[in-house]
Amino acid sequence: MTISRREFIKHLLLLGGAVYCNPPPLWAAKPKLTPAYANLARKGELADRAASAYAVFQECRLCPRECGVNRLKGEQGFCRAPAKVMVYSAQPHYGEELSLVGAAGSGTIFFSNCNLRCVFCQNWPIAHEGRGKVIEDHQLADIMLKLQQIGCSNINLVTPTHVMPNILNAVRLALAKGLHLPLVYNTSGYERVEMLQLLDGIIDIYLPDMKFMNDEKAATYLGGASDYPEASQKAVLEMARQVGDHQTDQRGTATRGVMIRHLVMPNNVAGTDHFVRWVAMNLPPATYVNIMSQYRVDYKAFEYPQIWRRITMREYVQAMEWAQASGLTNLDPKSVEAWRFYKQTLRNEPS
Numbered sequence: 289m290t291i292s293r294r295e296f297i298k299h300l301l302l303l304g305g306a307v308y309c310n311p312p313p314l315w316a317a318k319p320k321l322t323p324a325y326a327n328l329a330r331k332g333e334l335a336d337r338a339a340s341a342y343a344v345f346q347e348c349r350l351c352p353r354e355c356g357v358n359r360l361k362g363e364q365g366f367c368r369a370p371a372k373v374m375v376y377s378a379q380p381h382y383g384e385e386l387s388l389v390g391a392a393g394s395g396t397i398f399f400s401n402c403n404l405r406c407v408f409c410q411n412w413p414i415a416h417e418g419r420g421k422v423i424e425d426h427q428l429a430d431i432m433l434k435l436q437q438i439g440c441s442n443i444n445l446v447t448p449t450h451v452m453p454n455i456l457n458a459v460r461l462a463l464a465k466g467l468h469l470p471l472v473y474n475t476s477g478y479e480r481v482e483m484l485q486l487l488d489g490i491i492d493i494y495l496p497d498m499k500f501m502n503d504e505k506a507a508t509y510l511g512g513a514s515d516y517p518e519a520s521q522k523a524v525l526e527m528a529r530q531v532g533d534h535q536t537d538q539r540g541t542a543t544r545g546v547m548i549r550h551l552v553m554p555n556n557v558a559g560t561d562h563f564v565r566w567v568a569m570n571l572p573p574a575t576y577v578n579i580m581s582q583y584r585v586d587y588k589a590f591e592y593p594q595i596w597r598r599i600t601m602r603e604y605v606q607a608m609e610w611a612q613a614s615g616l617t618n619l620d621p622k623s624v625e626a627w628r629f630y631k632q633t634l635r636n637e638p639s
């Protein structure tokens with residue numbers, strides 16, 4: 289998508305305006321949170337879940353790749369991840385959806401390696417090359433506590449699938465030291481329902497991508513994962529069963545629910561029209577959907593002619609119109625602002 293510098297600044301102001309126009313009421317007290325995992329721990333089940341998840345490492349089937357390798361013995365599967373958790377960075381993040389950012393940022397932890405490995409990955413040094421540091425689960429627990437201490441709204445676990453057992457163990461340890469923030473499972477959507485069931489009652493907010501709706505395209509762009517459309521659809525249905533629709537507190541900060549992300553891609557290779565139809569037919573109309581415009585050509589995308597450019601304003605407007613026409617009523621506010629801006633810009637273009 290090509291826009292002038294002037295338009296870009298105007299766009300930023302418009303998006304900033306969206307934030308400014310909807311501030312959390314200052315008089316609203318920060319509510320006391322009871323995260324899902326605290327209830328589970330009270331029933332004595334959190335430690336059992338962590339142990340069950342760790343057992344999967346012996347013959348790793350954490351994700352639909354089902355490599356069957358023994359990661360505890362150092363064997364590596366498709367994700368190339370060791371059994372110990374690797375972290376690239378941890379910090380408050382202000383670029384996430386507004387309800388996740390809250391007043392002091394989303395407490396984001398970027399895990400190294402990835403079980404999907406898209407050819408257009410924007411985090412390829414972390415996801416493909418595995419840059420990061422190996423740490424112990426108790427150190428991961430301390431990172432979570434640090435993010436809570438500095439005021440973050442949640443613990444945002446980015447690319448968590450291949451380290452889910454370590455996360456559960458770390459949450460157990462951190463809970464004992466006072467962790468109370470909601471957990472955000474920020475995933476590519478390439479999940480096994482059986483593994484998600486281990487997270488039932490632990491994760492408060494699911495933030496899955498739904499990247500592709502077509503098997504052939506998924507195989508081409510997602511590391512051969514032709515089963516991605518089916519796996520991600522089943523995964524999102526399970527997530528919705530567990531936590532339901534997006535919910536916020538009186539300050540507008542997310543406390544629970546599913547928030548689906550879909551990246552619009554050039555030439556509609558992501559199948560955005562199919563995506564919005566699928567959501568409308570399988571989930572409530574008020575399902576939170578973020579139709580994202582920020583695709584950029586990165587990593588190996590230069591080798592694939594269908595995706596070696598950014599999207600156009602027209603493509604983005606079309607994507608949002610599909611979403612509207614399908615009856616979805618809870619589109620991400622920043623995407624709606626971007627949609628309005630691009631529509632206005634197109635209207636002002638000389639014919």
Ligand code: SF4
Pocket residue numbers: 348349350351352353354355356357364365366367368369403449450
């Ligand atoms: S998490 Fe990694 S090793 Fe395990 S099944 Fe998935 S890709 Fe294979």
